[in-house]
Amino acid sequence: MDNYVNLIKLSVGSESVDTTMAWQDSYRQRFADGLPRHVTRMWPKREAEILNGGSIYWVIKGVIQCRQRILRLDEVIGDDGIRRCAIVLDPKLHRTQNALKRPFQGWRYLKPEDTPADLPKNREQDDALPDDLNRALAEIGVL
Template identity: 75%
Template sequence: MDKSVNLIKLSVGSESVDSLIAWQATKRAQGPDGLPRHITRMWPKRAAEILNGGSIYWVVKGMLQCRQRVLRLDEVTGGDGIRRCAIVLDPDVIRTQSSLKRPFQGWRYLPVGDAPPDLPKGRASEEPLPVDLNRALAEIGVL
């Protein structure tokens, strides 16, 4: 049976899911094909599993809040001559059930069974809860 695995990553500098979406809409965040991408120094060792239906789950302001399907991994070389990995993403950002996440560096693997469920389509467009309330509810296990 084929397996898939997800990635989890801090969205450094994002104030909200909407600000992440706005950043990814800029030319600077896109590859030559116009798709959003995240450049990282390390190439995932489990690339085949990620490309088998995996997503990147974004942690915004200490809360895991959304995900994007990983379309492919491209090799890019920076102006410094160092080989890097561009994680090319589906532009569709899917909001998920929120959960608290402690800060960490880089990215981590997130098993499919541990990934939070997507929010229903109707809830994805609802006004989000205030950050403090959302965090408090997650701390007591309500979200």
Template identity: 70%
Template sequence: MTHRINLIKLSVGTESVEDLLAWQKSAQVCGEDGNPRHVTRMWPKRADELLNGGSIYWVIKGQIQCRQLVLRLDQVTGSDGINRCAMVLDPVLIRTQTALRRPFQGWRYLQQSDAPPDLRASRADDDVLPSDLNRALAEIGLI
């Protein structure tokens, strides 16, 4: 039986979930099928578990704020001739409860039991709290 594993990744340079979504819609990120891709040097060793319903959880401004389902892994060759892994992602960003994360490089595995839950559908369109307030509430465990 294959278990599910997720990844966690910093979304460098984005200020909000909306920024991430706009960046992923750009021609440099979308593939021919219209799905966004995240290209990385390393191929996940636990690819079978990741492709069993796993997601990338995005850290934006020090907080996990959303996730995307990983649809498949494609091998791509960079302009330097080096093979890389293109993680093909579902274009839908699913907002999650906020969870604080310290900076790190690359991506890390994230066990399903450690992943923050999705926001209820009724809260997905709530107004976004200011970053400082959101962080303060997360620090005391209220969100």
């Protein structure tokens, strides 16, 4: 049995892995460490398992398409005084095999055995497929 767990999250507003990367690159400049992060209201109860090698898997346009390793969880207090969790991420996005995912709110835990595999190194720079073709291939388990 694996001793880590992943998270899965919708990348709302992203059109592709490239637009997710571009948004993160511009946003992470706001922080002294220069690392991208996602701020959420809920603190994961399985923090130790996440920090033991977990990644966040991004759902873009209804398809899991990439992941990022989770480096740490930081406490953030908003202007409203509410405690939040900043999921601090490795800047490198790893493209994954495509897997369909229905919409959901917030983030969810994702067991290692339920995660799509990373694309082979020689395919990471492949041009993105059109959305309809990408979805059709994911539906039949190709990619």
